[in-house]
Amino acid sequence: MSSVEITNIRKSYGKVVALSEINISIESGSFYTLLGPSGCGKTTLLRTIAGFHFQDSGTISIGDQSIENLPAHRRNVGMVFQDYAVFPHLSVRDNVAFGLKQRKASKQEIEKGVNEALRMTQLETFIDRMPHELSGGQQQRVGLARAFAVDPTVMLMDEPLSNLDAKLRVDLRSELRRIQQEMGMTTVYVTHDQEEALAMSDVVCVMYEGVIQQADTPFEIYKNPSNRFVANFVGSNNFIKTEKNSDGTVSLGSHLVAEKIEETNVSGLLVSIRPEDISIIMEGQQARTDQISIPGTVQQVSFIGREAEVHGVDANGSVIQATVRPSPEILALRAGSPIQFAFSRENLHVFEDADTGRRLTCAH
Amino acid sequence: MRALAKPRSFFGFSLDFWSVTTLVVIAVLAILLILPIASVFLVSFFDPETGRFTLENYVQVFTRNYYIKGLYNSLFVGFAGTLGACLLGVPLAYFTARFEIRGKTFISTLAILVLVSPPFIGAYAWIMMFGANGMITNFFKAIGIATPTIYGAKGIILVYSLKFFPFVFLMTKTALASVNKSFEDAAENLGCNAVERFFKVTLPLVFPAVSTGAIICFVLSIAEFGTPAILGRGFRTLSTIAYSAYTSELGGTPKMAVTVSLVMMAISIFALIIQRHILSKRRYASSLTNRPVIFKLTGWKNIAAHAFCLGVVIIAMLPTLVVMYTSFLETKGPVFTGAFGLSSYVRVLWYAPEAIFNSFRFALAAVVMIAIFSGLISYLIVRRENAVSGVIDVLMMVPYLVPGVVMAIGYVTTFRTGWFDLSGTGLIIIMILFIRRLPYGVRSTTTNLRQVKPSLEEAAINLGCSPLKAFVTVTVPLIMPGLIVGSLMSFITAINELSSTLILYVSGTVTMPVQIYVSVLDGEFGVAAALSTILLVCSGICVYAVFKLADDKESSFL
Numbered sequence: 001m002s003s004v005e006i007t008n009i010r011k012s013y014g015k016v017v018a019l020s021e022i023n024i025s026i027e028s029g030s031f032y033t034l035l036g037p038s039g040c041g042k043t044t045l046l047r048t049i050a051g052f053h054f055q056d057s058g059t060i061s062i063g064d065q066s067i068e069n070l071p072a073h074r075r076n077v078g079m080v081f082q083d084y085a086v087f088p089h090l091s092v093r094d095n096v097a098f099g100l101k102q103r104k105a106s107k108q109e110i111e112k113g114v115n116e117a118l119r120m121t122q123l124e125t126f127i128d129r130m131p132h133e134l135s136g137g138q139q140q141r142v143g144l145a146r147a148f149a150v151d152p153t154v155m156l157m158d159e160p161l162s163n164l165d166a167k168l169r170v171d172l173r174s175e176l177r178r179i180q181q182e183m184g185m186t187t188v189y190v191t192h193d194q195e196e197a198l199a200m201s202d203v204v205c206v207m208y209e210g211v212i213q214q215a216d217t218p219f220e221i222y223k224n225p226s227n228r229f230v231a232n233f234v235g236s237n238n239f240i241k242t243e244k245n246s247d248g249t250v251s252l253g254s255h256l257v258a259e260k261i262e263e264t265n266v267s268g269l270l271v272s273i274r275p276e277d278i279s280i281i282m283e284g285q286q287a288r289t290d291q292i293s294i295p296g297t298v299q300q301v302s303f304i305g306r307e308a309e310v311h312g313v314d315a316n317g318s319v320i321q322a323t324v325r326p327s328p329e330i331l332a333l334r335a336g337s338p339i340q341f342a343f344s345r346e347n348l349h350v351f352e353d354a355d356t357g358r359r360l361t362c363a364h
Numbered sequence: 365m366r367a368l369a370k371p372r373s374f375f376g377f378s379l380d381f382w383s384v385t386t387l388v389v390i391a392v393l394a395i396l397l398i399l400p401i402a403s404v405f406l407v408s409f410f411d412p413e414t415g416r417f418t419l420e421n422y423v424q425v426f427t428r429n430y431y432i433k434g435l436y437n438s439l440f441v442g443f444a445g446t447l448g449a450c451l452l453g454v455p456l457a458y459f460t461a462r463f464e465i466r467g468k469t470f471i472s473t474l475a476i477l478v479l480v481s482p483p484f485i486g487a488y489a490w491i492m493m494f495g496a497n498g499m500i501t502n503f504f505k506a507i508g509i510a511t512p513t514i515y516g517a518k519g520i521i522l523v524y525s526l527k528f529f530p531f532v533f534l535m536t537k538t539a540l541a542s543v544n545k546s547f548e549d550a551a552e553n554l555g556c557n558a559v560e561r562f563f564k565v566t567l568p569l570v571f572p573a574v575s576t577g578a579i580i581c582f583v584l585s586i587a588e589f590g591t592p593a594i595l596g597r598g599f600r601t602l603s604t605i606a607y608s609a610y611t612s613e614l615g616g617t618p619k620m621a622v623t624v625s626l627v628m629m630a631i632s633i634f635a636l637i638i639q640r641h642i643l644s645k646r647r648y649a650s651s652l653t654n655r656p657v658i659f660k661l662t663g664w665k666n667i668a669a670h671a672f673c674l675g676v677v678i679i680a681m682l683p684t685l686v687v688m689y690t691s692f693l694e695t696k697g698p699v700f701t702g703a704f705g706l707s708s709y710v711r712v713l714w715y716a717p718e719a720i721f722n723s724f725r726f727a728l729a730a731v732v733m734i735a736i737f738s739g740l741i742s743y744l745i746v747r748r749e750n751a752v753s754g755v756i757d758v759l760m761m762v763p764y765l766v767p768g769v770v771m772a773i774g775y776v777t778t779f780r781t782g783w784f785d786l787s788g789t790g791l792i793i794i795m796i797l798f799i800r801r802l803p804y805g806v807r808s809t810t811t812n813l814r815q816v817k818p819s820l821e822e823a824a825i826n827l828g829c830s831p832l833k834a835f836v837t838v839t840v841p842l843i844m845p846g847l848i849v850g851s852l853m854s855f856i857t858a859i860n861e862l863s864s865t866l867i868l869y870v871s872g873t874v875t876m877p878v879q880i881y882v883s884v885l886d887g888e889f890g891v892a893a894a895l896s897t898i899l900l901v902c903s904g905i906c907v908y909a910v911f912k913l914a915d916d917k918e919s920s921f922l
Binding site for chain 2: 098
């Protein structure tokens with residue numbers, strides 16, 4: 001398996017910019033995920049690597065070979081498709097052997113390659129089945145076996161799990177990750193499911209409107225999103241409107257959020273806080289003094305088993321959602337009940353109030 | 365690796381396989397479709413002697429009584445025939461889709477057999493039954509009862525209604541099967557009785573399908589030549605006027621034949637545009653969450669429904685049966701002796717074996733070309749969505765709308781020039797069959813290809829196949845059912861073609877339908893019946909093959 005180097009890739013359709021200045025470096029053997037909402041350019045980028053689209057400019061190298069101008073069938077990259085794309089007129093064996101035959105492999109090599117690929121994907125017993133006799137999950141395993149049977153330089157996966165039902169998706173997710181790690185398979189994985197991205201990846205690259213927003217480890221992406229888009233797209237988050245004071249400090253209600261903040265010419269600011277970092281202070285109780293607490297009223301409480309979600313609004317009308325441990329007191333809250341939302345300073349970030357507003361570094 | 369860099373390019377266009385195919389397809393359509401139609405246009409607008417632009421031909425058509433009468437007659441039998449087809453087709457569809465009717469497969473099969481047999485066979489069979497010397501006419505005459513004449517407008521309308529109703533029937537039936545039952549339940553819940561529910565909810569919902577079936581009937585009625593030629597007896601329609609103008613202008617420029625034909629074409633296009641306009645305002649997306657239920661009728665209603673359904677298809681099939689029956693009767697000239705025998709078949713094999721041979725030769729050659737081009741064109745239309753493939757898609761509508769007479773005259777004027785003369789060859793007939801029946805193949809293949817996921821070809825390319833190899837190893841096997849069904853449909857319609865071949869044939873290139881037509885005119889009913897039977901059996905075998913191969917059997921025939 002090889003490393004991938006993508007430099008200054010641009011692609012536009014007429015006036016619509018699909019990819020602008022994409023620079024990515026993927027280590028050999030790592031699992032690299034392109035994450036973003038539909039239309040963000042992630043699939044376009046994947047298909048550009050596969051050679052189904054040609055870039056307007058820029059280069060793509062795999063290992064030390066530059067491939068950006070090769071036609072798709074000469075790139076030797078594996079691809080797994082969202083709709084499986086298992087050839088319906090060929091048996092499992094012939095599907096997996098397809099690429100090997102195409103490469104004029106000998107009979108023994110083909111048999112060995114097919115068996116090895118089917119063993120890895122636990123499909124040995126299905127070797128003579130036709131695709132229509134397989135479930136969706138099994139078909140996608142065939143798609144995977146077929147792709148890595150040809151020993152590609154890099155594996156491309158275009159939302160391979162999104163057509164499967166929820167339970168199977170989670171099972172196949174960990175199996176995919178196991179196979180990827182066992183084989184040291186350099187993988188570029190496209191998904192819009194942020195949980196999937198966080199669970200599987202070595203590096204998550206969040207894209208929006210053809211631009212890379214942030215590429216980092218799943219933990220960094222979640223804990224330290226570099227802009228408002230990432231903070232909003234990955235996991236749930238609350239954004240509370242605030243203003244920069246004339247002395248350069250930032251405060252939320254009566255609490256000081258930051259004493260000094262990075263320069264910005266955007267006037268509006270947002271404070272972000274994850275729902276799980278908020279605790280609910282009942283009426284008549286006091287928040288800890290080291291915490292920020294803001295008064296609000298309950299709109300709705302929903303009990304979802306492991307946790308309870310409290311939806312409310314603060315005095316300025318910002319909607320706040322908190323995920324807390326369910327207790328009789330929490331579930332007894334009714335719409336209109338006065339409460340306080342409390343959270344620690346270190347868990348919050350300050351962003352410019354714009355679609356992809358920067359995260360501003362604060363001094364406390 | 366430098367040698368492999370970028371696909372070969374030529375003036376900025378990459379000359380891959382599909383770009384070359386696009387160019388070839390455009391060239392073929394330009395020569396075989398656009399050029400002949402354009403030449404027909406030119407002939408109608410230019411004076412052959414002075415070479416000047418003139419509207420004189422059109423002025424004649426719209427002022428001279430002879431032509432106006434023809435125009436009126438065409439529209440009259442067209443509308444009346446279409447109405448008749450709807451009155452038979454819609455109830456038949458409703459009964460078979462919603463009620464328990466025994467022998468539904470039998471009804472559908474007969475309807476399709478009616479569809480694939482050439483209409484002029486029907487016309488001539490009605491003459492054998494109700495003509496001046498027909499079996500039924502003579503039977504009633506013997507007991508002193510005069511039967512109504514089959515000649516003229518009434519006969520033509522009868523034949524059109526009974527011949528074209530399957531289009532309305534099959535279209536409407538498919539639509540009725542996919543109307544969400546909740547709509548009808550809602551109508552009932554809001555206070556409609558069964559009849560109100562049908563007219564206020566069900567019929568409007570299937571109106572797009574009914575009107576599409578009706579428009580096919582109308583276009584075919586306007587273009588139909590054999591039926592008015594055989595049954596007309598002085599009742600002239602535009603198609604018979606065009607043909608007789610063509611034969612009288614033979615040798616010169618067929619300007620009146622062409623002008624009349626173009627008026628026919630304009631009527632068809634106008635009708636289609638109106639229908640499309642009406643339909644554009646009525647688009648009903650429906651999810652089939654609540655399937656229609658089949659209701660069991662009882663008592664006299666049940667008997668009446670069965671009588672209607674079986675009655676319609678059996679009466680429509682009657683002419684075909686009469687033709688088959690008479691083919692086994694001994695004849696003496698135009699007179700049937702009453703004895704059974706195979707002498708008609710012997711005479712066919714003796715006098716006109718080349719008609720059978722030619723029909724197969726031409727139709728098969730055309731169908732081989734159609735199959736190849738259908739695969740390529742449907743790929744361009746479905747997978748290469750650009751301006752050029754859009755144009756090709758639209759051009760595929762044209763052969764449906766251009767009457768055979770127009771096409772044939774276009775071929776004569778285009779392919780018979782001083783230094784280049786294809787007239788009188790088998791090739792010109794193959795060419796016209798190819799272009800006129802290509803849309804059947806393309807449509808069936810396109811429908812099939814739309815169900816094949818594009819990712820399958822991408823997977824093959826990703827695994828190392830060139831785009832051409834991916835098409836051959838993955839796409840072609842997957843669209844094979846559509847390709848075969850389309851080819852069979854093309855074959856059925858090609859082997860039954862009359863209007864264009866009648867203009868293009870010479871004695872060496874006579875085909876079965878032409879020979880049947882000529883035999884009927886010569887009073888050689890035995891030969892006509894034997895040839896018709898052979899033709900019907902061929903069509904029947906193809907229908908059987910389509911039934912075996914197609915998923916959605918009945919829709920394949922539309």
